[in-house]
Amino acid sequence: MNRFLRLVGRDLRLALRQGSDATIAVMFFVLCVVLFPFGVGPEPNILARIAPGVIWVAALLASLLSLERLFQTDYEDGSLELMSLTALPLEAVVLAKTLAHWLVTGLPLIAAAPLLAVLLNMDGAGFGVLVLTLAIGTPILSLIGAIGAALTLGARRGGVLLSLLILPLYIPVLIFGAGAIDAAINGLTPRPHLLLLAGILAAALPLAPWAGAAALRQAVE
Amino acid sequence: MPVFTGSELTCLRGDRLVFTGLDFRLEPGGALVLLGPNGSGKSSLLRVMGGLLRPFRGALRWDGALVADDPDAHRANVQYVGHLDAVKPVLTAAENLAFWAALGGAADPMARARDALNRLGVPQIADVPGRCLSAGQKRRLNLARLLAAPAPLWLLDEPTVALDRAAIALFEGLIAEHRATGGMVALSTHTDIATPGGEELRLDDFTPQTDDEDDGQDDGGQDDDVREDAAP
Numbered sequence: 001m002n003r004f005l006r007l008v009g010r011d012l013r014l015a016l017r018q019g020s021d022a023t024i025a026v027m028f029f030v031l032c033v034v035l036f037p038f039g040v041g042p043e044p045n046i047l048a049r050i051a052p053g054v055i056w057v058a059a060l061l062a063s064l065l066s067l068e069r070l071f072q073t074d075y076e077d078g079s080l081e082l083m084s085l086t087a088l089p090l091e092a093v094v095l096a097k098t099l100a101h102w103l104v105t106g107l108p109l110i111a112a113a114p115l116l117a118v119l120l121n122m123d124g125a126g127f128g129v130l131v132l133t134l135a136i137g138t139p140i141l142s143l144i145g146a147i148g149a150a151l152t153l154g155a156r157r158g159g160v161l162l163s164l165l166i167l168p169l170y171i172p173v174l175i176f177g178a179g180a181i182d183a184a185i186n187g188l189t190p191r192p193h194l195l196l197l198a199g200i201l202a203a204a205l206p207l208a209p210w211a212g213a214a215a216l217r218q219a220v221e
Numbered sequence: 222m223p224v225f226t227g228s229e230l231t232c233l234r235g236d237r238l239v240f241t242g243l244d245f246r247l248e249p250g251g252a253l254v255l256l257g258p259n260g261s262g263k264s265s266l267l268r269v270m271g272g273l274l275r276p277f278r279g280a281l282r283w284d285g286a287l288v289a290d291d292p293d294a295h296r297a298n299v300q301y302v303g304h305l306d307a308v309k310p311v312l313t314a315a316e317n318l319a320f321w322a323a324l325g326g327a328a329d330p331m332a333r334a335r336d337a338l339n340r341l342g343v344p345q346i347a348d349v350p351g352r353c354l355s356a357g358q359k360r361r362l363n364l365a366r367l368l369a370a371p372a373p374l375w376l377l378d379e380p381t382v383a384l385d386r387a388a389i390a391l392f393e394g395l396i397a398e399h400r401a402t403g404g405m406v407a408l409s410t411h412t413d414i415a416t417p418g419g420e421e422l423r424l425d426d427f428t429p430q431t432d433d434e435d436d437g438q439d440d441g442g443q444d445d446d447v448r449e450d451a452a453p
Contacts, residue, residue, distance in 0.1 A: 002323070003323065003324050003326070006323040006324065006330075010312075010320045014309060014311060014312070017312070018311055076305075077308065077309070078305025078307040079309070081273055081305075082301065082307050082321070083324070084273065084296065085272070085273070085296045085299050085301050086296065086297065086325065087293075087297040087324070087325075087326065089293055220273055221273065221274050221275070
């Protein structure tokens with residue numbers, strides 16, 4: 001456990017010193033959403049109607065942005081093969097790096113989302129659920145993304161390949177995430193959507209590190 | 222004290238047979254010096270020994286127990302120094318090293334890291350960020366990992382690249398000390414590293430004989446191509 005926390009701490013320190021990954025993800029998220037009123041027109045009703053979907057799609061794209069570099073730098077400078085030679089299992093390495101990635105890129109998205117909801121004139125009833133769905137959903141995005149990042153390690157143009165691999169897998173998260181907010185706005189209970197989302201998280205939590213570690217073993221070989 | 226042996230090892234990279242029918246035996250305090258021209262499989266053998274690469278055929282045994290049965294346990298016995306220095310440019314030398322010490326289970330990783338840098342004769346780089354280090358300093362930092370996160374088996378892939386004469390002499394002393402306390406060392410080198418009583422293993426003895434003359438397609442440098450082979 002101590003080793004696990006050490007790795008999380010090191011990745012956080014690296015991210016904060018380099019500084020770019022965290023701010024780029026959240027800036028991209030904000031800009032992406034801000035573009036919609038320009039494209040769709042400043043009609044409040046239309047914007048309010050599409051707000052949940054727009055925010056969720058932008059969150060998917062933003063979390064995808066820095067995923068390519070999740071294992072890339074450690075792979076290139078040899079840290080990854082050294083990590084695979086420690087007492088820390090590779091599954092725990094994947095989980096620790098994913099956790100650090102989520103803390104750096106996922107948390108700022110959750111913080112920025114209510115502001116963007118105001119910008120899009122989203123119904124007030126959906127705000128709490130928006131934050132809740134992102135809190136459950138963004139860890140899933142990081143976890144699924146970690147599998148893709150591990151699989152595309154060492155491939156040329158890995159970033160593009162990664163998007164093609166991962167975006168289809170994000171669809172269920174998008175459906176239940178946006179669906180829960182829509183339900184809350186329309187006076188229905190968001191509970192089933194949230195439960196399904198939580199179910200996906202419960203499945204991804206053990207499966208993604210396991211699959212990611214298997215892919216990393218191939219890459220290190 | 223553990224004994225590390227390999228029997229009938231065969232290594233396949235892509236569709237090329239690198240070596241076949243290779244046996245080795247390392248006892249506590251032992252040293253194995255891998256010799257051979259470029260592409261004869263020195264790096265591959267070291268990676269097989271560390272569990273980074275699965276042998277195509279053959280078995281590794283640690284104290285009689287098959288390594289393949291519990292690869293994770295074996296990895297904790299190993300400290301590997303490869304061609305890449307694994308130095309993060311934004312972390313200071315001491316921070317870089319303290320991370321590996323912590324993964325190795327040290328109680329006070331920072332103190333341990335500074336101590337290891339002292340012993341490698343570069344205490345002055347402790348607070349210098351990785352991006353400002355010279356190639357030789359990075360290499361010393363990488364070698365300091367052997368002291369900061371101790372393991373019974375050292376696998377050293379051309380460890381003296383970029384080192385000056387004084388550092389090589391210092392490093393020979395560290396190897397001797399490690400062996401005196403029952404540690405084992407396997408290393409490949411093109412410069413001479415003094416390993417008194419060490420056993421030599423010539424890898425070209427295990428290169429498979431080919432009937433047709435297609436050796437020309439391999440223009441050496443296989444040691445450095447390991448990562449490219451892994452890429453699809």
